[in-house]
Amino acid sequence: MKSLCGVVLLLAVGLLPVGWASADEPTEPAPVPVETVPAPAEPAPVPASPTIEALLKETLTEADYESSQRCIQLNRVRQSEILDRQHVGLRTSRDSYQVIRLAKSCIGLDRDDVLSFRTNHGQLCRMDIIRGVDRASGIPGAFCSVDSIQAVTKEQYAFLRAQLRKQRRHAAKQ
Secondary structure, eight states, X not given: OHHHHHHHHHHHHTOSOTTOOOTTSOOOOOXXXXXXXXXXXXXXXXXXXXOHHHHHHHHOOHXXXXXXXXXXXXXXXXXXXXXXXXXXXXXXXXTEEEEEEESSOOTTOOTTOEEEEEOBTXXXXXXXXXXXXXXXXXXXXXXXXXXXXXEEOHHHHHHHHHHHHHHHHHHHHO
């Protein structure tokens, strides 16, 4: 009887979980939760002509994407190249390259434009402004916001340039 009073007292106070029995009563095993395994996701369809993001995914590993930079010192830039209306390539040393992705396609940004940067403290950072300036007339183009700066290897950069060149030739033939 003492053990039953102790159980009732613990239940009343809230210290003993409901469902526990006294030492005199047989207990049933608690139900074991069943884990469900989600079905594998359907693979995304591959676009007919790969985008620059798809090309970067093919050439970069997951660890490479973690090396995304917030800023780059402009005095380290040795060469710049407009890859397309949403991507700009920078060479900062012999084997060091960065790909700048703009927030959206920049209307009027042409491959032969001269790049103009609107920055603070001599570094180009995410959310800074890039403009293309027409080489012949000197007329500046639209303001384009930097979305990300991604470090890539020399080989990745060369592969990316070659693929974009193929895309431009294919688009010109159509």
